[in-house]
Every structure is written in C-alpha cells, then in structure tokens.
Amino acid sequence: MLKVEDLNVYYGAIHAIKGISLEVEEGQIVTLIGANGAGKTTTLRTISGLNKAKSGQITFKGKSINSVPAQDIMAMGISQVPEGRRVxxxxxxxxxxxxxxxxxxxxxxxxxxxxxxxxxxxxxxxxxxxxxxxxxxxxxxxxxxxxxxxxxPKLLLLDEPSMGLAPLLVQEIFSIIKELNQEGTTILLVEQNAHMALSIAHQAYVLETGRIVLSGDAKELASRPEISEAYLGGAVGH
Incomplete structure (x- = not known):
C-alpha cells in the first residue's frame, strides 16, 4: 500500500532522514521505533506531505505522492494523528x-x-x-x-499515541489501535514505547539518527537481545 524508497529529507543543512526505505502492506500494523530525534516524526510528516523530500520516492497504492500537496494526500486516504494530539x-x-x-x-x-x-x-x-x-x-x-x-483513512499514521499518558490509558489506546486494524485500517505507528508497539505490530523498523538499522517481523525483533537492551529495558516509556 505504501512504499518509501531511498528517502532523504533535510532541515536546512541538517540531513534528518538518510536514505530510508520501508513498506507497509495493506491490512498491516507497521511500527517505526527509535530514540527521540531518530527521525520518526519527520518520516511521517514527509509521507503526509507536510515535509518535502530532497530525494527518493514515496508511493501510495502505486502512485507517486512526492509532489502532492498535503490536503490531496489526505483526500487520497492517508490521515495523520500528530504528535502531541493538536486538537x-x-x-x-x-x-x-x-x-x-x-x-x-x-x-x-x-x-x-x-x-x-x-x-x-x-x-x-x-x-x-x-x-x-x-x-x-x-x-x-x-x-x-x-x-x-x-x-x-485507508492508511492511518499515528505519531506517538502513548506520549504522556498513564499506563492504563496506554493499554486502552493500544487495544483500540489493534481493533481498528482488525476492522480493516492499515496503520503506520511511530512510538517510543517500543514494547507496546512491537506487541501489536506485524512488521517493525528501527530508526537511528535518520537511518534504518534493523527491520523485520515485529515479534522476532522484540525477542532480539540488542533490541531489548536498547529499547525494551529501563528506558521504555520514558
């Protein structure tokens, strides 16, 4: 449904996204995890047309959306829930x-x-x-x-839905995300709470300083020692 190929994004002189590629299949929950400042939000904002890519290709349902304005991307079926809620x-x-x-x-x-x-x-x-x-x-x-x-939306982009929420509410939000997916909404989830994200996702990508350093089946990634040390240890949710 969504394909990102060799994407590069700059903020002025800062090379924020360095040649990342990822795919979201229809019906999946795909999660992007990584520390603060890894480039997760920038990736979502570029997909939804709020940031412009310097190079690379973003394809939604077979059509390039690189130069499509944000409101038209939304009309095509991509909707974003921004970080910090912004109601x-x-x-x-x-x-x-x-x-x-x-x-x-x-x-x-x-x-x-x-x-x-x-x-x-x-x-x-x-x-x-x-x-x-x-x-x-x-x-x-x-x-x-x-x-x-x-x-x-055909594709829902969720940016840090658990941020600042009490643990019980985090559980509730995540079970709703899972339900929405089971009812047919494809989801790309950016989340600092790696443990929760990997528990509901099908596929996962790990982002570090603008690069994807690991990707694969979410359950399999959750069980890898380097992931649990870096993302599932004491730092989870903080």
Whole structure:
C-alpha cells in the first residue's frame, strides 16, 4: 500500500532522514521505533506531505505522492494523528470530529463514522459539547484519533499515541489501535514505547539518527537481545 524508497529529507543543512526505505502492506500494523530525534516524526510528516523530500520516492497504492500537496494526500486516504494530539482547543469535541470529515460529501457515511467513533470512544460522546482544550490528555488522544478516522483513512499514521499518558490509558489506546486494524485500517505507528508497539505490530523498523538499522517481523525483533537492551529495558516509556 505504501512504499518509501531511498528517502532523504533535510532541515536546512541538517540531513534528518538518510536514505530510508520501508513498506507497509495493506491490512498491516507497521511500527517505526527509535530514540527521540531518530527521525520518526519527520518520516511521517514527509509521507503526509507536510515535509518535502530532497530525494527518493514515496508511493501510495502505486502512485507517486512526492509532489502532492498535503490536503490531496489526505483526500487520497492517508490521515495523520500528530504528535502531541493538536486538537482544536477552543472548539467542541463534536466540531473537532466534524472537521475531520471536511473533505467528505457523503452525509450518511459521515453519520455512520461519527457513530463508530463514539462506539470506540464512549468518553467522547459523554463530552460531545465540551471544549477540546478542557479534556484530559488521554481524552485528547482519543479525540485526535477519532478526528483522523472521520476522514475514512485507508492508511492511518499515528505519531506517538502513548506520549504522556498513564499506563492504563496506554493499554486502552493500544487495544483500540489493534481493533481498528482488525476492522480493516492499515496503520503506520511511530512510538517510543517500543514494547507496546512491537506487541501489536506485524512488521517493525528501527530508526537511528535518520537511518534504518534493523527491520523485520515485529515479534522476532522484540525477542532480539540488542533490541531489548536498547529499547525494551529501563528506558521504555520514558
């Protein structure tokens, strides 16, 4: 579904992404793990058209999206839940969700997806008229995910969904990610909590200072000593 080949991205003079290649098959959860500053967010932002690649190729469903504007990439079916949630604080929960569907014209479909979001995140329904800025961190994460789902994505990009959340909420968010995938949404997950990410992903890539240093089956990577030392030891979740 998504193919990234030999991607290079710069921030000014800084070579942030150094020739990475990765693939996301339809129906999979693929995770990108790595320390802070490894280039995980930059990779997602480049896929969704917010950053421009210096060189390399990004293909979605067989079409190159390198020079496609971000809003058109979203219309093609790629939706991103940004790091730090970024909900519209002064708008209500309902208005945030409606914004997620702003490119859609199918009123019945929108209504159906709204119901589905409330089924997945009952707490959002309870706070439907509340301003998003007054929600807890966990609720804002649910809202950011719900808003992305309202665009009916074929591929959902999740950037650090567990960041700053209490362990119980992390469990809840991850079980919802797994459910969404089982219901047919393909997911590319960027996550510092490597342990959680590897436990639900099919494939994994390990990013270090802009390069992919390891990749393969997520369960197999989770059991490798160098991974558990670097990413699953005391540093997990901090």
């Amino acid at each position: 519209f604080a002064n708008m209500t929960v309902l208005e945030n969700l409606e914004l997620g569907a702003y490119l859609r014209k199918d009123k019945n479909g929108i209504k159906k997806d709204m119901d589905r979001v409330f089924l997945k995140f009952p707490r959002l329904f309870e706070r439907i008229k509340q301003q998003a800025g007054t929600l807890s961190g966990g609720e804002q994460q649910m809202l950011a995910m719900g808003r992305a789902l309202m665009s009916k």
